[in-house]
Amino acid sequence: MSCSSLQTIQASIQNFAPLPVPNRRGRKRLSTMPSNKKHMRNLTNQRAFRERRENYLRSLEIKVEKYEKAYAEQQNEIRLLKEEAAILKQRLSLFESYGFNSDFSITSSDDSKNLSPLSKNIYDLMINENKDTIELETFSIKEYDYSQFNAQKHIGNGGFSTVYSADFQGKTYALKSLNNNLCLDNGDNFKKISQELKSLYTVKHPNVIKFYGTSKHPEMGNFIMILQFANNGSLRDYLQSKQQNGVFKNSWYETIKIAEEITIGLKYLHDKGIIHQNLHSKNILINDGKALIADFGISNQINQINDTSISSSTIKIAYIEPQCFMQHEMFKRDERSDIYSLGVLLWELTSGTPPFSDSNDYAISIKIFLGEREKVIPGTPKEYSDLYINCWTSEPEKRPKLDGVLNDLKILSTETTGKFITNCIITDNQLLMQSASYSMQLSDKMPSNKNTNSCSVTDTINSDILLMSIEDKRVNRDVIINDNERIYMQDYSMFPINNDCSFSAQTSYPPLSNGNLPSFLQGFDKQLCSKNGAFSPTHSPTLIEPMDEIMNTLALS
Numbered sequence: 001m002s003c004s005s006l007q008t009i010q011a012s013i014q015n016f017a018p019l020p021v022p023n024r025r026g027r028k029r030l031s032t033m034p035s036n037k038k039h040m041r042n043l044t045n046q047r048a049f050r051e052r053r054e055n056y057l058r059s060l061e062i063k064v065e066k067y068e069k070a071y072a073e074q075q076n077e078i079r080l081l082k083e084e085a086a087i088l089k090q091r092l093s094l095f096e097s098y099g100f101n102s103d104f105s106i107t108s109s110d111d112s113k114n115l116s117p118l119s120k121n122i123y124d125l126m127i128n129e130n131k132d133t134i135e136l137e138t139f140s141i142k143e144y145d146y147s148q149f150n151a152q153k154h155i156g157n158g159g160f161s162t163v164y165s166a167d168f169q170g171k172t173y174a175l176k177s178l179n180n181n182l183c184l185d186n187g188d189n190f191k192k193i194s195q196e197l198k199s200l201y202t203v204k205h206p207n208v209i210k211f212y213g214t215s216k217h218p219e220m221g222n223f224i225m226i227l228q229f230a231n232n233g234s235l236r237d238y239l240q241s242k243q244q245n246g247v248f249k250n251s252w253y254e255t256i257k258i259a260e261e262i263t264i265g266l267k268y269l270h271d272k273g274i275i276h277q278n279l280h281s282k283n284i285l286i287n288d289g290k291a292l293i294a295d296f297g298i299s300n301q302i303n304q305i306n307d308t309s310i311s312s313s314t315i316k317i318a319y320i321e322p323q324c325f326m327q328h329e330m331f332k333r334d335e336r337s338d339i340y341s342l343g344v345l346l347w348e349l350t351s352g353t354p355p356f357s358d359s360n361d362y363a364i365s366i367k368i369f370l371g372e373r374e375k376v377i378p379g380t381p382k383e384y385s386d387l388y389i390n391c392w393t394s395e396p397e398k399r400p401k402l403d404g405v406l407n408d409l410k411i412l413s414t415e416t417t418g419k420f421i422t423n424c425i426i427t428d429n430q431l432l433m434q435s436a437s438y439s440m441q442l443s444d445k446m447p448s449n450k451n452t453n454s455c456s457v458t459d460t461i462n463s464d465i466l467l468m469s470i471e472d473k474r475v476n477r478d479v480i481i482n483d484n485e486r487i488y489m490q491d492y493s494m495f496p497i498n499n500d501c502s503f504s505a506q507t508s509y510p511p512l513s514n515g516n517l518p519s520f521l522q523g524f525d526k527q528l529c530s531k532n533g534a535f536s537p538t539h540s541p542t543l544i545e546p547m548d549e550i551m552n553t554l555a556l557s
């Protein structure tokens with residue numbers, strides 16, 4: 001045995017390690033005793049492997065936990081939905097069997113003493129904790145504690161409500177506070193409203209505003225609807241924000257996208273048997289750039305209850321089909337009525353302004369009745385204009401179905417990518433004219449160095465009166481100038497006065513070298529306006545409306 005073999009044996013014995021056994025070819029076995037380096041590497045590898053395995057196991061556990069949680073949530077949601085469905089079923093049968101007219105009695109509590117009839121009814125039905133009445137037991141619309149809403153900000157006022165934004169548990173909501181003067185105190189009216197609220201509560205769609213529940217103003221007693229907050233305001237505001245220096249500009253991509261979203265939301269409502277009946281650009285809200293349909297149902301019911309006439313202030317005439325003006329009493333509106341309004345909205349998406357914005361309700365209704373529609377905005381793809389023209393056709397049966405509208409929009413969305421729609425608007429100048437002072441003197445405003453002068457008359461009473469004044473100028477009547485050379489107008493009490501309506505228009509007349517009044521104005525009798533206010537003549541050479549157009553409007557109205 002060689003010396004080195006002996007040393008190896010001795011070392012092995014010392015370390016209690018087995019002796020290396022030679023293999024068949026007489027070579028030493030591969031190391032049973034790893035070198036230090038190797039040993040360290042092995043250990044490192046093993047540790048790394050263990051760590052990887054542990055990490056993997058941990059990630060698996062996290063996943064399992066996540067899925068279990070999601071599963072539990074789903075289960076819970078399913079349970080809640082089942083409960084909700086059961087309650088709804090039960091409530092429906094109770095509502096049907098009871099009817100609100102018959103035995104419905106309001107429980108009087110101190111809390112509801114100072115409520116309006118509407119608030120009282122709904123409050124009693126949905127909010128009051130008294131479980132004695134069957135209705136209360138079966139109503140499960142969520143009630144929010146008003147005091148928990150923070151950072152309230154006023155957003156705007158509608159025909160029957162005031163809207164605020166407010167925070168609740170870190171989320172912003174819209175609070176629609178119904179006015180306390182609504183005549184909803186009889187059982188019949190109340191039945192309609194509660195039905196609407198119920199149906200509103202079941203509406204859940206990404207393109208329809210969500211109704212979360214109700215609340216009550218602690219002092220005023222107003223009934224409040226808690227709604228999803230739309231952070232870009234109404235479609236009207238949104239389109240307005242796309243205007244700059246009198247020019248509206250928007251991408252086709254966005255135009256078609258919003259058009260699609262409105263159509264999808266409307267289709268959802270129709271599929272649920274809900275007809276909107278008051279679709280216009282202030283009832284479409286925009287949240288994170290996405291369109292949501294709002295104000296269906298309850299506003300409609302309140303409108304009907306408070307004013308059976310379709311000229312009610314919350315109804316926007318320019319979006320209403322002609323049938324309503326022809327056979328108003330007998331005409332029953334259906335899905336096709338909404339499709340007419342959708343057509344007008346599709347036009348508005350390209351114009352950036354509301355339809356017939358320079359006419360009052362009366363003139364608009366005559367125009368629609370006579371088949372007049374807004375003009376196609378130059379640059380609109382024909383397929384798009386054809387689509388809305390078909391929607392707003394006077395014959396309801398010829399209006400397309402919503403599936404068809406969606407299909408056309410889908411095709412258009414691929415064809416119009418990257419382009420813009422622009423529309424020139426004169427709103428800024430009109431506003432300037434409307435803000436002109438009443439005390440301006442005509443003689444100060446007569447320039448003599450222009451080829452054409454323009455005399456504008458503006459007021460905020462009624463555009464019918466304006467149209468009359470233009471017509472009357474030709475016959476030297478009715479528009480009058482007082483001693484201070486200010487133009488005044490006679491009392492047109494025979495015409496409907498709509499205080500909300502503002503107007504502006506202008507006519508042109510030949511230039512005068514001496515700066516005097518043109519003869520058609522000089523001829524008027526001097527007489528003061530008795531009731532309707534004064535015209536304010538201003539000079540506005542940039543805005544000369546062709547006389548033909550004014551005459552056409554006159555001929556129509």
Ligand SMILES: Nc1ncnc2c1ncn2[C@@H]1O[C@H](COP(=O)(O)OP(=O)(O)OP(=O)(O)O)[C@@H](O)[C@H]1O
Binds near residue numbers: 155161209228234315
């Ligand atoms: N959920 C909401 N989120 C954000 N803003 C809203 C919401 N609901 C309404 N608004 C805004 O509040 C204002 C008043 O709305 P409201 O619905 O009361 O009246 P309207 O739609 O303008 O008119 P009307 O009641 O006559 O139809 C509008 O400017 C509207 O854009």
